[in-house]
Amino acid sequence: MTTLPDELDLLLLPRWIVPVVPRGLVLEQHALAVHQGRIVALLPVEQTADLKVRERRDLPDHLLIPGLVNAHGHAAMSLFRGLADDLPLMTWLTDHIWPAEGRWVNADFVRLGTQLAIAEMLRGGTTCFSDMYFYPDVAAAAATEAGIRAQLAFPVIDNPIPGARDSAEAIAKGLKLHDETRHNPLISVAFGPHAPYTVSDETLTRVRTLADELDLPIHMHIHETAFEVDEAVRLSGQRPLQRLQQLGLLSPRLQAVHVTQVNDDDLKLLSDYGVQVIHCPESNMKLASGAMPVQQLLDAKVNVALGTDGAASNNDLDMLGEMRSAALLAKLTAGDPTALDAHAALHMATLAGAQALGLSDEIGSLEVGKAADLAAIDLSALAQQPVYQPVSQLLYTCNAAQVSDVWVAGRPKLRAGKLCSVDTGPMLQQANELATRIRKGDTHES
Ligand SMILES: CSC[C@H]1O[C@@H](n2cnc3c(O)ncnc32)[C@H](O)[C@@H]1O
Ligand SMILES: [Zn+2]
Numbered sequence: 001m002t003t004l005p006d007e008l009d010l011l012l013l014p015r016w017i018v019p020v021v022p023r024g025l026v027l028e029q030h031a032l033a034v035h036q037g038r039i040v041a042l043l044p045v046e047q048t049a050d051l052k053v054r055e056r057r058d059l060p061d062h063l064l065i066p067g068l069v070n071a072h073g074h075a076a077m078s079l080f081r082g083l084a085d086d087l088p089l090m091t092w093l094t095d096h097i098w099p100a101e102g103r104w105v106n107a108d109f110v111r112l113g114t115q116l117a118i119a120e121m122l123r124g125g126t127t128c129f130s131d132m133y134f135y136p137d138v139a140a141a142a143a144t145e146a147g148i149r150a151q152l153a154f155p156v157i158d159n160p161i162p163g164a165r166d167s168a169e170a171i172a173k174g175l176k177l178h179d180e181t182r183h184n185p186l187i188s189v190a191f192g193p194h195a196p197y198t199v200s201d202e203t204l205t206r207v208r209t210l211a212d213e214l215d216l217p218i219h220m221h222i223h224e225t226a227f228e229v230d231e232a233v234r235l236s237g238q239r240p241l242q243r244l245q246q247l248g249l250l251s252p253r254l255q256a257v258h259v260t261q262v263n264d265d266d267l268k269l270l271s272d273y274g275v276q277v278i279h280c281p282e283s284n285m286k287l288a289s290g291a292m293p294v295q296q297l298l299d300a301k302v303n304v305a306l307g308t309d310g311a312a313s314n315n316d317l318d319m320l321g322e323m324r325s326a327a328l329l330a331k332l333t334a335g336d337p338t339a340l341d342a343h344a345a346l347h348m349a350t351l352a353g354a355q356a357l358g359l360s361d362e363i364g365s366l367e368v369g370k371a372a373d374l375a376a377i378d379l380s381a382l383a384q385q386p387v388y389q390p391v392s393q394l395l396y397t398c399n400a401a402q403v404s405d406v407w408v409a410g411r412p413k414l415r416a417g418k419l420c421s422v423d424t425g426p427m428l429q430q431a432n433e434l435a436t437r438i439r440k441g442d443t444h445e446s
Contacts, residue, residue, distance in 0.1 A: 004041055007052045009410060010034040013045060014059035014376060016390045019366035020066055020350050024343050026390060032064060034372040037410035041368060061380035062404060063390045065346065066365050067127025067149075067373035068319040069353025071278045072219070072257045072307025074133045075142075076105070076113030078120065079431060080312035083438065089225050089287045097312060101134070104438060105162040110135040112430055114142040119422050120317045122148060124400030125375035127408045130255070130278075130307065130357055132192040132219055134162040137177050140187050146422065147408050149373065151357045152177065153192030153219035153255075156207060158200050167203045171210065178216065185409070188357065190217035190255070196240035197228060201247060208248050217253045217276075217358055223266065224258035225289045241266050250275055255356055257307065258283075260290030262297070271300040276356035279348070281325040283309035294330040295339040305356035306349045318400040320377075323349045327395055342395040372410040377402050 012034070017027040019042065031048045033041040077097075084096035110133060121129055128149035131139050136152040143150035154174030156167050164170035171191075178189040191207045193199040199207075211218050222240055223229055232240050242265070244250055250273035257278045259270070270277060279292050297304050306326055308317045323345045330340035340348070354364025363373045377398055379387055384397045406414035413420055 004033065004051065005035050007054060008033050008035050008040070009054050010372075010407075011048060011051060011053040011056045012059060012064060012374070012376070013048070013057065014062040014064040015379075016063045017042065017366065018063060018065050018346065018391055020347055021365040021367055023347060032366060032374070034407070034410045037372055039366060039368055039370050039372050042366060057405070059376050059405070062376040062378050063394055064366070064374060064376050065125075065394070066350040066363065067375050067406065067408065068125045068349050069305065069357065069359075069364060070121060070126045070129040070307055070317065070319050071255070071305035071353040071356050072130055072132070072280055072309055073117070073317065074310035074312070075117035075129065075131045075139060076110040076133050077310035077312040078117040078317070079104075079109060079113040079434060079438075080310070081315050083312060085286075085315070087287070088227075089289055090227065092287060092313065100438065101162065104434075105134050107135050107138050107163070109434070110138045111142055112427065112434070114139045115146070115427055116431055117311065117317055118142060118146045118148050119419060119424050119427065120311075120400075121319075122146070122406055122413045122419060122422075123403065124318045124320060125377065125403040125406055126317070126319050127373040127375065127406060127413075128353070128357070128359065128363060130190075130219060132194075136174065136189075136192075137180075140177060140181055140184075140189075144184060144186060147186065147411055147413060149186045149359075149363065149408060151188045151190055151217070151219070151359075153190040153217075156191060156193045156203060157198045158203055159198070167199070167206075171206065175210070175214075178214070188217075188359070190219045193218065193220050195221040195224070195228070196232060196243065201243075204244070204247050204249060211253060215253070217255055218249060219255040219257065221258055222256040223261040224284075225287075226261055229261045239263075239266065241269050245269055245273070252276065253358070255305075258289065258292070259297075260284055260292050262293050267296065267300055267302075270297065270302050274303075276303050276305065278305045278307050278356060279326060280307045280309040281329045282322055283313040285325070285329065286315075287313055291329055291333045293333055294326065295334040295336065298340075298344070303352050303355050304348055305353040307353075316400075319349055320394070320403070321399045324395055342389070342391045345395055346391060372407055374405075374407045375403055376405040378404040
């Protein structure tokens with residue numbers, strides 16, 4: 001047994017611990033010890049009596065789990081929450097979201113929207129998120145300041161975008177961000193080619209070459225709707241996944257987001273190439289984009305992570321709610337109530353997310369040596385009694401409101417339901433002032 005430090009930074013004593021590895025394990029009468037930002041022990045409570053600790057937290061009604069990993073979103077779009085609802089994807093994007101982005105998105109917008117999204121995510125137990133949005137350098141700074149883990153997928157599109165005149169400039173800026181953040185333990189950077197229908201073969205080839213050279217992930221919306229796939233077949237005779245295979249993009253470093261359209265050939269490609277797949281069930285349902293065949297993918301040994309997508313299409317960033325939606329939708333899609341059980345859904349929202357983002361050596365499960373990214377959920381509410389199985393309760397009765405405490409790399413971010421060191425007042429005031437102007441169609445952007 002490894003020796004513990006003379007004095008531990010933190011000792012947590014929750015009612016239950018679900019470490020996610022090994023799958024299905026629920027520990028009672030156990031404690032988790034944290035030192036210098038890392039998990040240093042998971043041990044029976046009776047072995048903790050003589051331990052010297054700086055802080056000891058009793059969590060008598062709580063379930064301790066790994067921090068949730070939101071594997072896909074557009075954080076700053078929190079400022080567009082509710083702007084355009086109940087529409088299909090392409091109408092939503094082309095008639096509402098893209099015009100609004102062209103008019104309103106600048107560095108200040110991204111700073112405020114990302115700060116707001118981070119506050120919401122920490123409040124709901126998310127300790128790591130993947131973001132694909134404009135001004136990724138600004139989003140990286142907001143994440144660093146808040147002390148949350150993030151993957152920034154810098155956007156690459158064959159059109160001018162806020163913050164970059166063309167794809168070459170977007171790539172140059174993205175690689176600069178990669179260089180500047182290489183020593184930042186909370187930040188990682190990925191290529192973010194938006195979607196098969198907005199990025200040319202030439203640009204995708206450039207992305208693939210650079211991603212191979214630098215060993216960086218590629219994060220992309222793929223096979224989101226039947227329309228996307230049918231249009232690609234109509235125009236080129238190929239499904240997007242076939243095209244990406246030809247261009248050399250399929251690999252375990254590809255993070256394919258949405259993937260609601262999967263025929264047998266697609267399934268084989270995803271499985272053979274070890275592509276990471278990211279499921280966004282609520283966005284897919286709200287835009288009626290389609291339903292990912294989750295159980296089929298899992299049966300084919302494809303890693304499936306979970307994401308909320310942006311707040312403009314979800315409309316929240318609540319990963320516990322997303323887990324429940326994923327489980328319910330998987331059962332309906334498979335016609336099988338055993339599909340995506342509670343432990344499988346928790347795995348999807350934690351370790352599978354970490355694996356998809358290339359971070360599973362560091363986060364995603366409660367194992368000695370991993371970073372202390374943790375969430376405690378209070379299961380004492382009336383509507384949660386009695387508790388036969390805490391993970392069942394977590395999945396089928398909880399949402400963000402029951403998350404009580406959150407740590408990232410051992411640092412407290414939420415304590416007894418209150419965000420630590422974030423004053424949401426000014427942020428909310430600015431967000432509401434901006435929303436008033438957006439609603440009125442104000443043309444002045446300062
Ligand atoms: C290149 S920055 C991200 C870009 O993507 C847009 N977006 C948001 N949600 C979706 C979605 O579900 N599918 C495709 N594109 C989406 C966002 O508005 C930005 O323009
Ligand atoms: Zn998206």
